[in-house]
Amino acid sequence: MKWLLFIFLLMVAVPGFASVNVDALLKTNRNVEWLDKEIEKINLNLQGKHSFSTRRALExxxxxxKGRRKKVFLQFLEESSGVDIEALSEGKPDKKEKLLDEVQDILLPLLESIKRLSAKPRQLEKIKNDISKLHELINNRKKAKESLLNIQHDEQFISTLxxxxxxxxxxxxxxxxxxIELDGKTRLIKKEEAGKTSFITRLRAFISDxxxxxxxxxxxxxxxxVLLYWVLLVSRNQVFKFQIFTGKLEFIRKTLMTLYSSISLTIAFMGAILVLYVLNDWLLLTLIVVILIGVLWSLxxxxxxxxxxxxxxxxxxPVKEGELIIWEGVPYLVKSLGFSATLCNPLLSGGMLRIPVQEFFSKQSRKISGNEALFPTQKDDWIRFDDGSIGQVKEQTPEVVSVLKMGGGIKTYNTKDFFGMGLENITKGFVISEVLGLDYSIQAEVLNQVVPVFFKKMKEYLYQESYIRDFALNFNCEFxxxxxxxxxxxxxxxxxGELCKYYYKIKRDIQRNFVRIANEENLTIPFEQMTIHQG
Known part of the structure; x- marks a missing residue:
């Protein structure tokens, strides 16, 4: 009964004792004793004379x-004390950690330079972590020691004493x-914190360095x-100015120029890397390689x-230089293609556009015909609308066209809408036709007598005006x-075209002279009649 009470008190008083397996401890103790005997035998054997290879094998x-003995002894301590002593020891790195170490080795120059700026704060943080870990290790060892002291005098473990x-x-x-290590770390962190400098000071020192x-x-x-690329570009301009790249070879000229430029850039880039290699600057060299890998990955x-x-x-x-393309409803000439395309319409004010080349993925250009105009009008041209009114173009840009209506104000049109209206440009010439009516009482004489009279007198009266006499090209009057x-x-x-500004005056002159001739010839001008049918 006393023995059971002793066991109960020991289980309560000794931390981890309830989990102690006596048979396992005895077995571990026998393994340690056997290993000690084997080590002693080899040690005695080594004291004799042996060949080099035999001695190496025995050692x-x-x-x-000894390694096995150390592991078994550690196992004994953990089983007897109930404390996981090895848990706080540094374990072996896994495969991920090894891979990370390899990556860090590759990027070491870059990482070291970047981390230099924050070296002091990181060092202090590491010391604090070490102090925290040392406290845990000390408490762990003290707990294990206390457990061993509690079972030191137990008769069950007399053989493992x-x-x-x-x-x-x-x-x-x-x-x-x-x-001792904890005390040193504590004094070190106090010293580092006493001589701590500001972040601005470290940043200034880093920039200066x-x-x-x-x-x-x-x-x-x-x-x-820069120098290598400039020299190679000058050489390119000299090479491609020769006449061999004209005619049938014109279509490959730009391809070869682009290829030459790409090779030139590569050579210049390799030259810059070679300079860093000669100067043994692995930091910048690594940084450039990382940037290059990032660019290639983004591609x-x-x-x-x-x-x-x-x-x-x-x-x-699908879009080629020198061809015509419709951009936002307006025709343009593709002047050049690069990272940005240059579109040109010389008939528009500000008609030179630079468009990112990716905007042309879904576009199609075509060859322009010999006399094809890029826009129906130019500035100061006269145009005639569908309703018979006329106006003069005062301004036309890629966005808007402003027209001064004769007898009215300025009207503004969207350039795309203006281009699609199909207006008549009368700047180079136009025809005015006026239909005039006479009474049916002259039906018998109209063809042989009346029409010739009107032709003769109308032309005579109209041509009395100097502006008509000077710029009229042709006249006719008929049934x-x-x-x-x-x-x-x-x-x-x-x-x-010089008579555009007299457009409305000419129409009035024709009407006026028609009435004058009708009066002279005693002819009746009928008014329009409406016939009503009564059912």
Whole structure:
């Protein structure tokens, strides 16, 4: 009964004792004793004379046994104390950590330079973490030592007493070492915090160091890049100015120029990298390589777009230089194709447009015919609308067209809508036709007598005006039709463009002279009649 009470009190008083397996401890103790005997045998064997290869084999066997003995002893401490001593030890890195280490080795120059600016804060943080971990290790070892002291005098573990005493001594030594390390870390963090500098000061020092070292190397590298590319571009202009790239070879000229430019840029870029290699600046070299990898990776998803742009730039896509394209409802000439396309319409003010080349993926150009105009009008041209009114173009741009209506104000049209209206440009000439009616009482004489009289007198009266006499191209007067209430004559006057501003005056002169001739010849001008049928 007393023995059961002792076991109960021991389970309550000793942390982790309830989980102690006596049979497992005895088995572990026997393994340690056997390993000690084997180590002793090899140690005695090594004291004799042996060949070099035999001695090496015995030493290797000795190291293996000592390693096994250390693992078994650690297992004994954990089983006897109920404390996971190895949990706080540094474990082996897994595959992910190894891969991360390899990546860090590759990017080490870049990472070291970037981390230099925050070295002090990170160092203080590391010391604080180390202090926290040391506290945990000390508490862990003290807990294990306390557990071993509690079972040291238990009769169940009398056979393992030497191993328990050894464990207590080793834990005590390790606690002392950890406390010494903890004291050193504590004093170090106090010293670092006392001499701590501001972030601005460290940033200023970093920039100053960069300008003196990396900045100089970067300047040499960029200078090499610019000079090499400039020299190669000058050479390109000299090569492609020869006449061999005209005629049938004109279509490959731009392709070869683009290829030459790409090779030139690559050579200049490699030259800049070579300068950094010669200067042994692995930081900037690594940074450039990382940027290059990033650019190449970004090309993966944009590759179809870049291929389309390349076809347009090389002048082998659906839109070609020198051809006509409709852009926002207005025709333009494709003047050049590059990363941005230049569209030109010389008939529009400000008719030079620069458009990103990717906007032309869904467009199609065509060859322009010899006499095809890029716009129906020019500035100051006269136009005649469908309702018979006329106006003069005062301004036309890619966005709007302003027209001064004769007898009215200025009207503004959207350029796309204006282009699609199908207006008549009368600047170079036009025809005025006026239909005039006479009474049916002259039906018998109208063809042989009346029409010739009107032709002679109308031309005579009209040509008395100097502006008509100077710029009228042709005149005619003839029978037009038999209307519902009159016999109709028509007067045609073909005018030069100089008469545009007299357009309405000429129409009034024709009407006025018609009435004058009718009065002279005692002819009746009927009024329009409406016939009403009564059912």
């Amino acid at each position: 290797k066997q000795m190291d293996e046994l 030497p191993l328990i005493n050894q464990g207590i001594d080793e834990l005590e030594n390790e606690i002392i070492k950890l406390e 960069f300008v003196k070292t990396k900045g100089k190397n970067l300047f040499f590298s960029l200078t090499t890049l 993966k998803q944009y590759l179809p777009r870049y291929i389309g742009e390349a076809r347009l730039i090389l002048n082998i896509g 037009h039709s038999a209307g519902g209430s009159s016999l109709n004559l028509v007067v045609f006057l073909e005018c030069g």
